[in-house]
Amino acid sequence: MSRGKRGGGPRKGGSRTKKSYARGDRFTQQARDEGYAARSVYKLQEIDRRAQVVPRSGNIVDLGCFPGSWSAWVLERLGKNGKLVGVDFEAPELEGGHWIAESVFDVAPETILEALGGHADLVLSDMAQKTTGISGADHFQQIELARRALEVAVAIGRPGSAFVCKVFEGPEAQDFQRECQAHYKCRRIRPEAVRQNSREWFLVGTDKKTAPMPMPEPASDSEAPTES
Numbered sequence: 001m002s003r004g005k006r007g008g009g010p011r012k013g014g015s016r017t018k019k020s021y022a023r024g025d026r027f028t029q030q031a032r033d034e035g036y037a038a039r040s041v042y043k044l045q046e047i048d049r050r051a052q053v054v055p056r057s058g059n060i061v062d063l064g065c066f067p068g069s070w071s072a073w074v075l076e077r078l079g080k081n082g083k084l085v086g087v088d089f090e091a092p093e094l095e096g097g098h099w100i101a102e103s104v105f106d107v108a109p110e111t112i113l114e115a116l117g118g119h120a121d122l123v124l125s126d127m128a129q130k131t132t133g134i135s136g137a138d139h140f141q142q143i144e145l146a147r148r149a150l151e152v153a154v155a156i157g158r159p160g161s162a163f164v165c166k167v168f169e170g171p172e173a174q175d176f177q178r179e180c181q182a183h184y185k186c187r188r189i190r191p192e193a194v195r196q197n198s199r200e201w202f203l204v205g206t207d208k209k210t211a212p213m214p215m216p217e218p219a220s221d222s223e224a225p226t227e228s
């Protein structure tokens, strides 16, 4: 089955897609058969089966959205009943989402709120840099991305909303979980699709306790030219 543009079929000639398919396993094969751009989609599907965090309507943010398998699945579920805003250096080839092609460190939460038109019901982060294979270094770099994802989720998530965030296990992981617990009910999930030798797991936060920042003021028209 092909998911077409809206559903995010494999990127023709995309080197990253080829790379993610290269190390084949049953999830890789399944992603190819079902037309998803990456096998990561099965991690999110399992997280949702176990924690029911992905709503069928509302406002969803996908941080680290490229090449787009999470976004494709979220867009399929939302249909016309919600909005998806994705942030990554590159925009996925999918219709139906609003893409911000920048580093998450350079995107103000206000910009995401303006694109959503309201507070978020769910913030997803599958962000990771290219791994070096040196687990300590990979952990410290990735935890910075996880902390930025938390900062964004706390700023834009409505009370009661959810947060799903990739974490590479290491010395800062427990502290990061405690930081999340100040805002969410938290649990750890390690989906079956995580590769066996990976130190990756997902922090799943639900029932956000804290208030978000206010919605930005609509642009003022005070600078419009006045008639004299």
Ligand SMILES: C[S@@+](CC[C@H](N)C(=O)[O-])C[C@H]1O[C@@H](n2cnc3c(N)ncnc32)[C@H](O)[C@@H]1O
Binding pocket: 037, 038, 040, 041, 063, 064, 065, 066, 067, 068, 069, 070, 071, 087, 088, 089, 090, 102, 103, 104, 105, 126, 127, 128, 129, 145
């Ligand atoms: C594992 S991939 C995400 C896969 C995606 N969930 C999917 O299903 O297609 C991790 C992504 O995090 C992104 N990333 C890394 N650092 C980032 C940053 N500073 N800002 C935004 N995205 C970043 C990478 O560019 C990469 O596309």
